[in-house]
Amino acid sequence: MKKLLLFLFFVLAVVSCRKTEIEPEGPTDVRVYNNTEQVFENVIVNTSGGEFNFGTVASHAYSAYHRYDKAFPKADISLTIGGITYRTPQQDYTYMQYMGRMKISYKIFISNQTLKELDTDVVPEGDL
Numbered sequence: 308m309k310k311l312l313l314f315l316f317f318v319l320a321v322v323s324c325r326k327t328e329i330e331p332e333g334p335t336d337v338r339v340y341n342n343t344e345q346v347f348e349n350v351i352v353n354t355s356g357g358e359f360n361f362g363t364v365a366s367h368a369y370s371a372y373h374r375y376d377k378a379f380p381k382a383d384i385s386l387t388i389g390g391i392t393y394r395t396p397q398q399d400y401t402y403m404q405y406m407g408r409m410k411i412s413y414k415i416f417i418s419n420q421t422l423k424e425l426d427t428d429v430v431p432e433g434d435l
Contacts, residue, residue: 331407331408332356332376332377332405332407333356333375333376333377333378333405333406333407333408334356334374334375334376334377334408334435335354335356335374335375335376335377335378335405335406335407335408335409335410335411335435336372336373336374336375336409336410336411336435337352337354337359337372337373337374337375337378337382337410337411337412337413338361338369338370338371338372338373338410338411338412338413339352339361339364339369339370339384339412339413339414339415340364340367340368340369340370340412340413340414340415340430341364341365341366341367341368341415342367342414342415342416342428343366343367343415343416343417344366344367345366345388345389345417346363346364346365346366346388347363347364347365347386347387347388347415348362348363348386348387348388349362349363349385349386349387350362350363350364350370350384350385350386350415351384351385351386352373352382352383352384352413353382353383353384354375354377354378354379354382354383355377355378355379355382355383355398355400356375356376356377356378357375357376359373359375361373369412372410377405377406378405378406378411379398379400379403379404379405379406380403380404380406380429381395381398381403381427381429382395382398382413382427383395383397383398384413384415384425384427386415386425391423392423393417393423393424393425394423394424394425395424395425395426395427396424406429406431408434408435409431409432409433409434409435410431410432410433410434410435411429411430411431411432412429412430412432413427413428413429413430414427414428414429414430415427416428
């Protein structure tokens with residue numbers, strides 16, 4: 308009887324343990340949106356899952372999508388406006404949740420003209 312109860316307990320323990328489904332890190336399709344009146348040149352985006360140069364992005368326009376291995380709500384972005392380089396503050400991805408398998412846009416705007424700093428809003432646009 309003890310062996311039967313032990314066996315049933317073991318079977319119940321194995322059956323009740325289910326792996327939690329975790330969304331994969333990526334890939335993530337990313338594009339940028341120029342949310343300013345300026346023309347962005349040499350737009351380089353690093354998502355911690357790769358780096359890509361989106362080239363020139365006109366005022367209030369979107370770039371094409373580029374596939375990254377993974378992406379986060381914030382990214383390291385540098386670009387040139389009229390020969391002057393603007394950057395986002397260096398990102399720490401340690402505690403950020405990745406975006407997963409989806410299409411997103413980074414809406415880029417100038418947060419501090421004096422310090423030449425950028426900021427972004429991430430806009431999820433749907434699943435891949």
